[in-house]
Amino acid sequence: MRRIVAAVFVSLDSVMQAPGGPQEDPTGGFRHEGWVAPHFDEALFGVMGKLFEKPFDLLLGRRTYDIFAAHWPYVKDDPIGPMFDRVTKYVATHDPESLTWQNSEWLGKDVPAALRKLRQDDGPDLLIQGSSELIQELLEHDLIDRFQLVVIPVILGNGKKLFGTGAMPAALKLTDSLVTPKGVIVAAYERAGEVETGNFGAEHPSEAELERRRGLAEMERRRKSA
Known part of the structure:
Protein backbone atom coordinates (compact mmCIF):
# COMPACT_ATOMS: atom_id res chain seq x y z
CA MET A 1 0.00 0.00 0.00
CA ARG A 2 1.31 3.43 -0.93
CA ARG A 3 1.34 6.32 1.51
CA ILE A 4 0.54 9.94 0.77
CA VAL A 5 3.20 12.10 2.41
CA ALA A 6 2.88 15.89 2.71
CA ALA A 7 6.36 17.40 3.04
CA VAL A 8 5.71 21.05 3.77
CA PHE A 9 7.67 24.17 4.63
CA VAL A 10 5.46 26.09 7.04
CA SER A 11 5.71 29.25 9.14
CA LEU A 12 4.78 29.38 12.81
CA ASP A 13 1.36 30.72 11.80
CA SER A 14 0.79 27.86 9.32
CA VAL A 15 1.54 29.76 6.08
CA MET A 16 3.09 27.65 3.31
CA GLN A 17 2.90 30.05 0.35
CA ALA A 18 5.93 30.79 -1.84
CA PRO A 19 8.77 29.52 0.36
CA GLY A 20 11.27 29.26 -2.50
CA GLY A 21 11.89 32.72 -3.87
CA PRO A 22 10.65 35.91 -5.59
CA GLN A 23 7.84 35.52 -8.15
CA GLU A 24 7.11 31.96 -7.03
CA ASP A 25 3.54 32.78 -6.02
CA PRO A 26 2.63 36.43 -5.33
CA THR A 27 -1.12 35.79 -5.55
CA GLY A 28 -3.26 37.54 -2.97
CA GLY A 29 -0.63 40.23 -2.54
CA PHE A 30 1.78 37.93 -0.71
CA ARG A 31 4.97 39.91 -0.02
CA HIS A 32 7.37 37.49 1.69
CA GLU A 33 8.33 35.09 -1.09
CA GLY A 34 11.52 33.17 -0.37
CA TRP A 35 11.11 33.14 3.42
CA VAL A 36 12.74 29.69 3.78
CA ALA A 37 16.08 30.42 2.09
CA PRO A 38 17.74 32.36 4.96
CA HIS A 39 17.15 29.40 7.29
CA PHE A 40 18.81 26.72 5.16
CA ASP A 41 21.99 25.22 6.55
CA GLU A 42 23.85 21.92 6.34
CA ALA A 43 21.40 20.27 8.74
CA LEU A 44 18.37 21.24 6.67
CA PHE A 45 20.05 20.18 3.43
CA GLY A 46 20.56 16.81 5.13
CA VAL A 47 16.86 16.59 5.99
CA MET A 48 15.87 17.23 2.39
CA GLY A 49 18.42 14.72 1.11
CA LYS A 50 16.97 12.07 3.42
CA LEU A 51 13.46 12.88 2.20
CA PHE A 52 14.43 12.17 -1.41
CA GLU A 53 16.68 9.16 -0.83
CA LYS A 54 13.79 6.67 -0.76
CA PRO A 55 11.76 5.92 -3.92
CA PHE A 56 8.83 8.30 -4.43
CA ASP A 57 6.45 9.73 -7.01
CA LEU A 58 5.32 13.34 -6.88
CA VAL A 91 -1.24 16.14 -11.14
CA ALA A 92 -4.60 17.58 -10.12
CA THR A 93 -5.67 19.89 -12.95
CA HIS A 94 -8.62 20.88 -15.11
CA ASP A 95 -6.38 21.07 -18.19
CA PRO A 96 -4.68 17.68 -18.67
CA GLU A 97 -3.69 18.39 -22.27
CA SER A 98 -1.19 20.99 -21.04
CA LEU A 99 0.83 18.56 -18.91
CA THR A 100 3.96 18.60 -21.08
CA TRP A 101 6.63 17.68 -18.52
CA GLN A 102 7.80 14.12 -19.08
CA ASN A 103 6.27 11.38 -16.91
CA SER A 104 3.28 13.53 -15.97
CA GLU A 105 -0.09 11.86 -15.36
CA TRP A 106 -3.53 13.41 -14.89
CA LEU A 107 -5.39 12.30 -11.77
CA GLY A 108 -8.74 12.69 -13.49
CA LYS A 109 -11.85 14.61 -12.55
CA ASP A 110 -12.34 12.86 -9.19
CA VAL A 111 -9.03 13.39 -7.41
CA PRO A 112 -9.95 11.72 -4.07
CA ALA A 113 -11.21 8.59 -5.87
CA ALA A 114 -8.05 8.42 -8.00
CA LEU A 115 -5.85 8.70 -4.94
CA ARG A 116 -7.76 6.09 -3.00
CA LYS A 117 -7.09 3.72 -5.88
CA LEU A 118 -3.41 4.69 -6.11
CA ARG A 119 -2.94 4.12 -2.39
CA GLN A 120 -4.03 0.51 -2.82
CA ASP A 121 -1.37 -0.18 -5.44
CA ASP A 122 2.17 -1.34 -4.87
CA GLY A 123 4.71 1.39 -5.44
CA PRO A 124 6.60 4.23 -3.80
CA ASP A 125 5.16 6.89 -1.56
CA LEU A 126 3.24 9.75 -3.17
CA LEU A 127 5.14 12.85 -2.07
CA ILE A 128 3.34 16.19 -1.98
CA GLN A 129 5.43 19.31 -2.46
CA GLY A 130 3.75 22.68 -2.07
CA SER A 131 0.24 22.32 -3.54
CA SER A 132 -1.71 24.10 -0.79
CA GLU A 133 -5.08 23.84 -2.56
CA LEU A 134 -4.64 20.12 -3.24
CA ILE A 135 -3.67 19.57 0.40
CA GLN A 136 -6.96 21.17 1.52
CA GLU A 137 -8.89 18.68 -0.60
CA LEU A 138 -6.89 15.75 0.76
CA LEU A 139 -7.35 16.92 4.36
CA GLU A 140 -11.09 17.15 3.79
CA HIS A 141 -11.13 13.53 2.57
CA ASP A 142 -8.67 12.24 5.20
CA LEU A 143 -6.14 11.12 2.61
CA ILE A 144 -2.78 12.21 4.07
CA ASP A 145 -0.90 9.45 5.87
CA ARG A 146 2.20 11.33 6.98
CA PHE A 147 3.18 14.96 7.49
CA GLN A 148 6.79 16.07 7.41
CA LEU A 149 6.68 19.65 8.60
CA VAL A 150 9.68 21.95 8.32
CA VAL A 151 8.67 24.74 10.68
CA ILE A 152 10.53 27.98 9.97
CA PRO A 153 10.74 30.47 12.89
CA VAL A 154 8.88 33.31 11.19
CA ILE A 155 5.35 34.74 11.41
CA LEU A 156 4.04 35.81 8.00
CA GLY A 157 0.61 37.13 8.91
CA ASN A 158 -1.21 36.16 5.74
CA GLY A 159 -0.92 33.75 2.85
CA LYS A 160 -2.04 30.25 1.91
CA LYS A 161 -2.19 28.06 5.00
CA LEU A 162 -1.50 24.39 5.59
CA PHE A 163 -4.61 23.74 7.69
CA GLY A 164 -7.85 25.35 6.56
CA THR A 165 -11.33 24.94 7.96
CA GLY A 166 -12.15 21.69 6.16
CA ALA A 167 -9.58 19.36 7.72
CA MET A 168 -11.00 16.13 9.12
CA PRO A 169 -10.14 15.70 12.83
CA ALA A 170 -7.46 13.07 13.46
CA ALA A 171 -4.90 12.14 16.09
CA LEU A 172 -1.24 12.07 15.08
CA LYS A 173 1.92 10.63 16.59
CA LEU A 174 5.40 12.14 16.34
CA THR A 175 7.72 9.67 14.61
CA ASP A 176 10.82 11.80 14.02
CA SER A 177 12.08 15.25 14.98
CA LEU A 178 15.07 17.53 14.70
CA VAL A 179 15.95 21.11 15.58
CA THR A 180 18.55 22.74 13.34
CA PRO A 181 21.17 25.27 14.52
CA LYS A 182 19.07 28.02 12.89
CA GLY A 183 16.02 27.13 14.96
CA VAL A 184 14.07 25.22 12.29
CA ILE A 185 11.93 22.43 13.72
CA VAL A 186 11.56 19.34 11.54
CA ALA A 187 8.75 17.10 12.77
CA ALA A 188 7.27 14.01 11.15
CA TYR A 189 3.78 12.92 12.16
CA GLU A 190 1.80 9.82 11.22
CA ARG A 191 -1.82 8.87 11.75
CA ALA A 192 -2.82 7.61 15.19
CA GLY A 193 -6.56 7.00 15.06
CA GLU A 194 -9.28 9.24 16.41
CA VAL A 195 -8.88 12.38 18.51
CA GLU A 196 -8.98 11.56 22.21
CA THR A 197 -10.42 14.01 24.72
CA GLY A 198 -10.27 14.40 28.50
CA ASN A 199 -11.56 16.66 31.25
CA PHE A 200 -9.66 18.99 33.59
CA GLY A 201 -12.90 20.47 34.93
CA ALA A 202 -14.25 20.10 38.45
CA GLU A 203 -16.32 17.01 39.21
CA HIS A 204 -19.04 19.27 40.63
CA PRO A 205 -19.15 22.55 38.63
CA SER A 206 -19.92 25.79 40.48
CA GLU A 207 -23.14 27.66 39.83
CA ALA A 208 -21.05 30.34 38.08
CA GLU A 209 -19.67 27.70 35.72
CA LEU A 210 -23.14 26.33 35.03
CA GLU A 211 -24.36 29.85 34.27
CA ARG A 212 -21.41 30.36 31.91
CA ARG A 213 -22.35 27.18 30.05
CA ARG A 214 -25.97 28.25 29.78
CA GLY A 215 -24.81 31.55 28.31
CA LEU A 216 -22.68 29.78 25.70
CA ALA A 217 -25.56 27.48 24.82
CA GLU A 218 -27.87 30.48 24.33
CA MET A 219 -25.29 32.24 22.12
CA GLU A 220 -24.99 29.11 19.99
CA ARG A 221 -28.78 28.78 19.74
CA ARG A 222 -29.03 32.39 18.51
CA ARG A 223 -26.22 31.87 16.03
CA LYS A 224 -27.92 28.86 14.49
CA SER A 225 -31.30 30.61 14.29
CA ALA A 226 -29.89 33.81 12.77
Whole structure:
Protein backbone atom coordinates (compact mmCIF):
# COMPACT_ATOMS: atom_id res chain seq x y z
CA MET A 1 0.00 0.00 0.00
CA ARG A 2 1.31 3.43 -0.93
CA ARG A 3 1.34 6.32 1.51
CA ILE A 4 0.54 9.94 0.77
CA VAL A 5 3.20 12.10 2.41
CA ALA A 6 2.88 15.89 2.71
CA ALA A 7 6.36 17.40 3.04
CA VAL A 8 5.71 21.05 3.77
CA PHE A 9 7.67 24.17 4.63
CA VAL A 10 5.46 26.09 7.04
CA SER A 11 5.71 29.25 9.14
CA LEU A 12 4.78 29.38 12.81
CA ASP A 13 1.36 30.72 11.80
CA SER A 14 0.79 27.86 9.32
CA VAL A 15 1.54 29.76 6.08
CA MET A 16 3.09 27.65 3.31
CA GLN A 17 2.90 30.05 0.35
CA ALA A 18 5.93 30.79 -1.84
CA PRO A 19 8.77 29.52 0.36
CA GLY A 20 11.27 29.26 -2.50
CA GLY A 21 11.89 32.72 -3.87
CA PRO A 22 10.65 35.91 -5.59
CA GLN A 23 7.84 35.52 -8.15
CA GLU A 24 7.11 31.96 -7.03
CA ASP A 25 3.54 32.78 -6.02
CA PRO A 26 2.63 36.43 -5.33
CA THR A 27 -1.12 35.79 -5.55
CA GLY A 28 -3.26 37.54 -2.97
CA GLY A 29 -0.63 40.23 -2.54
CA PHE A 30 1.78 37.93 -0.71
CA ARG A 31 4.97 39.91 -0.02
CA HIS A 32 7.37 37.49 1.69
CA GLU A 33 8.33 35.09 -1.09
CA GLY A 34 11.52 33.17 -0.37
CA TRP A 35 11.11 33.14 3.42
CA VAL A 36 12.74 29.69 3.78
CA ALA A 37 16.08 30.42 2.09
CA PRO A 38 17.74 32.36 4.96
CA HIS A 39 17.15 29.40 7.29
CA PHE A 40 18.81 26.72 5.16
CA ASP A 41 21.99 25.22 6.55
CA GLU A 42 23.85 21.92 6.34
CA ALA A 43 21.40 20.27 8.74
CA LEU A 44 18.37 21.24 6.67
CA PHE A 45 20.05 20.18 3.43
CA GLY A 46 20.56 16.81 5.13
CA VAL A 47 16.86 16.59 5.99
CA MET A 48 15.87 17.23 2.39
CA GLY A 49 18.42 14.72 1.11
CA LYS A 50 16.97 12.07 3.42
CA LEU A 51 13.46 12.88 2.20
CA PHE A 52 14.43 12.17 -1.41
CA GLU A 53 16.68 9.16 -0.83
CA LYS A 54 13.79 6.67 -0.76
CA PRO A 55 11.76 5.92 -3.92
CA PHE A 56 8.83 8.30 -4.43
CA ASP A 57 6.45 9.73 -7.01
CA LEU A 58 5.32 13.34 -6.88
CA LEU A 59 1.75 14.40 -6.14
CA LEU A 60 1.18 18.00 -7.21
CA GLY A 61 -1.49 20.64 -7.55
CA ARG A 62 -1.53 22.55 -10.80
CA ARG A 63 0.15 25.73 -9.56
CA THR A 64 3.08 23.85 -7.99
CA TYR A 65 3.36 21.65 -11.07
CA ASP A 66 3.76 24.74 -13.24
CA ILE A 67 6.41 26.18 -10.88
CA PHE A 68 8.37 22.92 -10.92
CA ALA A 69 7.96 22.34 -14.68
CA ALA A 70 9.37 25.79 -15.43
CA HIS A 71 12.39 25.18 -13.20
CA TRP A 72 13.57 21.64 -12.54
CA PRO A 73 13.88 20.32 -16.14
CA TYR A 74 16.37 23.14 -16.76
CA VAL A 75 18.51 22.51 -13.67
CA LYS A 76 21.22 19.98 -14.48
CA ASP A 77 23.80 20.80 -11.79
CA ASP A 78 21.45 19.78 -8.94
CA PRO A 79 20.55 16.07 -8.63
CA ILE A 80 16.97 17.02 -7.77
CA GLY A 81 16.41 18.19 -11.36
CA PRO A 82 17.08 14.81 -13.05
CA MET A 83 15.33 13.06 -10.14
CA PHE A 84 12.12 15.05 -10.59
CA ASP A 85 12.34 14.51 -14.36
CA ARG A 86 12.50 10.77 -13.85
CA VAL A 87 9.74 10.17 -11.30
CA THR A 88 6.04 10.08 -12.14
CA LYS A 89 4.21 13.35 -11.49
CA TYR A 90 0.53 12.83 -10.60
CA VAL A 91 -1.24 16.14 -11.14
CA ALA A 92 -4.60 17.58 -10.12
CA THR A 93 -5.67 19.89 -12.95
CA HIS A 94 -8.62 20.88 -15.11
CA ASP A 95 -6.38 21.07 -18.19
CA PRO A 96 -4.68 17.68 -18.67
CA GLU A 97 -3.69 18.39 -22.27
CA SER A 98 -1.19 20.99 -21.04
CA LEU A 99 0.83 18.56 -18.91
CA THR A 100 3.96 18.60 -21.08
CA TRP A 101 6.63 17.68 -18.52
CA GLN A 102 7.80 14.12 -19.08
CA ASN A 103 6.27 11.38 -16.91
CA SER A 104 3.28 13.53 -15.97
CA GLU A 105 -0.09 11.86 -15.36
CA TRP A 106 -3.53 13.41 -14.89
CA LEU A 107 -5.39 12.30 -11.77
CA GLY A 108 -8.74 12.69 -13.49
CA LYS A 109 -11.85 14.61 -12.55
CA ASP A 110 -12.34 12.86 -9.19
CA VAL A 111 -9.03 13.39 -7.41
CA PRO A 112 -9.95 11.72 -4.07
CA ALA A 113 -11.21 8.59 -5.87
CA ALA A 114 -8.05 8.42 -8.00
CA LEU A 115 -5.85 8.70 -4.94
CA ARG A 116 -7.76 6.09 -3.00
CA LYS A 117 -7.09 3.72 -5.88
CA LEU A 118 -3.41 4.69 -6.11
CA ARG A 119 -2.94 4.12 -2.39
CA GLN A 120 -4.03 0.51 -2.82
CA ASP A 121 -1.37 -0.18 -5.44
CA ASP A 122 2.17 -1.34 -4.87
CA GLY A 123 4.71 1.39 -5.44
CA PRO A 124 6.60 4.23 -3.80
CA ASP A 125 5.16 6.89 -1.56
CA LEU A 126 3.24 9.75 -3.17
CA LEU A 127 5.14 12.85 -2.07
CA ILE A 128 3.34 16.19 -1.98
CA GLN A 129 5.43 19.31 -2.46
CA GLY A 130 3.75 22.68 -2.07
CA SER A 131 0.24 22.32 -3.54
CA SER A 132 -1.71 24.10 -0.79
CA GLU A 133 -5.08 23.84 -2.56
CA LEU A 134 -4.64 20.12 -3.24
CA ILE A 135 -3.67 19.57 0.40
CA GLN A 136 -6.96 21.17 1.52
CA GLU A 137 -8.89 18.68 -0.60
CA LEU A 138 -6.89 15.75 0.76
CA LEU A 139 -7.35 16.92 4.36
CA GLU A 140 -11.09 17.15 3.79
CA HIS A 141 -11.13 13.53 2.57
CA ASP A 142 -8.67 12.24 5.20
CA LEU A 143 -6.14 11.12 2.61
CA ILE A 144 -2.78 12.21 4.07
CA ASP A 145 -0.90 9.45 5.87
CA ARG A 146 2.20 11.33 6.98
CA PHE A 147 3.18 14.96 7.49
CA GLN A 148 6.79 16.07 7.41
CA LEU A 149 6.68 19.65 8.60
CA VAL A 150 9.68 21.95 8.32
CA VAL A 151 8.67 24.74 10.68
CA ILE A 152 10.53 27.98 9.97
CA PRO A 153 10.74 30.47 12.89
CA VAL A 154 8.88 33.31 11.19
CA ILE A 155 5.35 34.74 11.41
CA LEU A 156 4.04 35.81 8.00
CA GLY A 157 0.61 37.13 8.91
CA ASN A 158 -1.21 36.16 5.74
CA GLY A 159 -0.92 33.75 2.85
CA LYS A 160 -2.04 30.25 1.91
CA LYS A 161 -2.19 28.06 5.00
CA LEU A 162 -1.50 24.39 5.59
CA PHE A 163 -4.61 23.74 7.69
CA GLY A 164 -7.85 25.35 6.56
CA THR A 165 -11.33 24.94 7.96
CA GLY A 166 -12.15 21.69 6.16
CA ALA A 167 -9.58 19.36 7.72
CA MET A 168 -11.00 16.13 9.12
CA PRO A 169 -10.14 15.70 12.83
CA ALA A 170 -7.46 13.07 13.46
CA ALA A 171 -4.90 12.14 16.09
CA LEU A 172 -1.24 12.07 15.08
CA LYS A 173 1.92 10.63 16.59
CA LEU A 174 5.40 12.14 16.34
CA THR A 175 7.72 9.67 14.61
CA ASP A 176 10.82 11.80 14.02
CA SER A 177 12.08 15.25 14.98
CA LEU A 178 15.07 17.53 14.70
CA VAL A 179 15.95 21.11 15.58
CA THR A 180 18.55 22.74 13.34
CA PRO A 181 21.17 25.27 14.52
CA LYS A 182 19.07 28.02 12.89
CA GLY A 183 16.02 27.13 14.96
CA VAL A 184 14.07 25.22 12.29
CA ILE A 185 11.93 22.43 13.72
CA VAL A 186 11.56 19.34 11.54
CA ALA A 187 8.75 17.10 12.77
CA ALA A 188 7.27 14.01 11.15
CA TYR A 189 3.78 12.92 12.16
CA GLU A 190 1.80 9.82 11.22
CA ARG A 191 -1.82 8.87 11.75
CA ALA A 192 -2.82 7.61 15.19
CA GLY A 193 -6.56 7.00 15.06
CA GLU A 194 -9.28 9.24 16.41
CA VAL A 195 -8.88 12.38 18.51
CA GLU A 196 -8.98 11.56 22.21
CA THR A 197 -10.42 14.01 24.72
CA GLY A 198 -10.27 14.40 28.50
CA ASN A 199 -11.56 16.66 31.25
CA PHE A 200 -9.66 18.99 33.59
CA GLY A 201 -12.90 20.47 34.93
CA ALA A 202 -14.25 20.10 38.45
CA GLU A 203 -16.32 17.01 39.21
CA HIS A 204 -19.04 19.27 40.63
CA PRO A 205 -19.15 22.55 38.63
CA SER A 206 -19.92 25.79 40.48
CA GLU A 207 -23.14 27.66 39.83
CA ALA A 208 -21.05 30.34 38.08
CA GLU A 209 -19.67 27.70 35.72
CA LEU A 210 -23.14 26.33 35.03
CA GLU A 211 -24.36 29.85 34.27
CA ARG A 212 -21.41 30.36 31.91
CA ARG A 213 -22.35 27.18 30.05
CA ARG A 214 -25.97 28.25 29.78
CA GLY A 215 -24.81 31.55 28.31
CA LEU A 216 -22.68 29.78 25.70
CA ALA A 217 -25.56 27.48 24.82
CA GLU A 218 -27.87 30.48 24.33
CA MET A 219 -25.29 32.24 22.12
CA GLU A 220 -24.99 29.11 19.99
CA ARG A 221 -28.78 28.78 19.74
CA ARG A 222 -29.03 32.39 18.51
CA ARG A 223 -26.22 31.87 16.03
CA LYS A 224 -27.92 28.86 14.49
CA SER A 225 -31.30 30.61 14.29
CA ALA A 226 -29.89 33.81 12.77
